[in-house]
Amino acid sequence: xxxxxxxLFCTLFSLPLFAQNPQVKLETDLGVIxxxxxxKQAPVTVENFLAYTDSGFxxxxxxxxxxxxFVVQAGGFTFDFQRKETxxxxxxxxxxxxxxxxxxLSMARTNDPDSATSQFFxxxxxxxxxxASEDKPGYAVFGKVIEGMDIIEKIERxxxxxYRRHPEAPNTPIRILSAKRITASDNTVAEHSKGE
Numbered sequence: 001x002x003x004x005x006x007x008l009f010c011t012l013f014s015l016p017l018f019a020q021n022p023q024v025k026l027e028t029d030l031g032v033i034x035x036x037x038x039x040k041q042a043p044v045t046v047e048n049f050l051a052y053t054d055s056g057f058x059x060x061x062x063x064x065x066x067x068x069x070f071v072v073q074a075g076g077f078t079f080d081f082q083r084k085e086t087x088x089x090x091x092x093x094x095x096x097x098x099x100x101x102x103x104x105l106s107m108a109r110t111n112d113p114d115s116a117t118s119q120f121f122x123x124x125x126x127x128x129x130x131x132a133s134e135d136k137p138g139y140a141v142f143g144k145v146i147e148g149m150d151i152i153e154k155i156e157r158x159x160x161x162x163y164r165r166h167p168e169a170p171n172t173p174i175r176i177l178s179a180k181r182i183t184a185s186d187n188t189v190a191e192h193s194k195g196e
Contacts, residue, residue: 022046023146023182024053028063029174030155033148034182035105041096042142045107045116048090049142050181052118057084058179063155065168070127072155073108075119079173081166086117094138100130103152105143113137122152 021040026033039046052058058075061084065073077083092113100106104123107116122145123130132138145152158170 022050024050024143024179025182026058026148026179027177028151029177031148031151033151034146035143036146037105037143038096038098038141041098042093042140044090045093045140045142048087048116049120051087053179053181056179057118058176060175060177062173062175063170064166065121066155066158066160066170067168068124068156070124071121072124072152073119073121074176075108077166079175081163081169084118089115089117092116092137092140093142094132094140096140098141100127100139100141102126103145103149104141105145106130106139106141109139116140124152124156 022037024035024037026035037046037049052075060078061074062077062079062081063072063074064077064081065071076086089109089112090107092107092109094113098104100123102123102125105120106123108119108121109116120142121139130139131141155170155174158172158174160170161167162171163169
């Protein structure tokens with residue numbers, strides 16, 4: 001009986017660890033950004049983002065679009081503005097009840113609602129006009145910055161306009177040096193990347 005009580009006690013107290021949302025650590029040229037992902041509300045989008053993260057896709061890419069008072073975007077270009085080859089596009093999950101509020105992550109896409117691949121943006125302000133409505137699809141929110149919003153604000157303040165073909169890119173490219181999953185139980189980086 002005592003073993004059963006101990007087992008139940010351990011099981012009950014370990015459940016919150018398994019229930020926590022996945023997290024990703026972005027190591028950038030300016031510091032660390034930590035992201036919590038909303039796997040329950042945006043399962044397809046989170047699975048897609050983690051697949052890119054685990055494969056090392058985001059390592060070395062730049063923040064290529066900065067619109068002060070709107071968004072900071074990354075996920076598509078290398079240091080020398082070469083577009084990275086992506087996986088297939090995913091279904092739009094913008095009708096998941098989450099809003100494009102300051103600090104949230106959303107999938108970038110073309111005018112085709114189901115065209116998102118690897119690019120994502122971080123909302124610098126509440127951008128609820130990007131949310132889904134009855135008459136239009138929105139931009140799918142799938143996570144939130146939980147540490148490092150000050151880094152995002154530094155990126156927002158970077159001078160832009162040097163690159164004619166990429167006028168919204170910072171004059172000094174700011175890279176994501178590495179993107180890694182973080183384990184919920186001990187806050188250490190998980191060894192999921194590149195098939196390990």
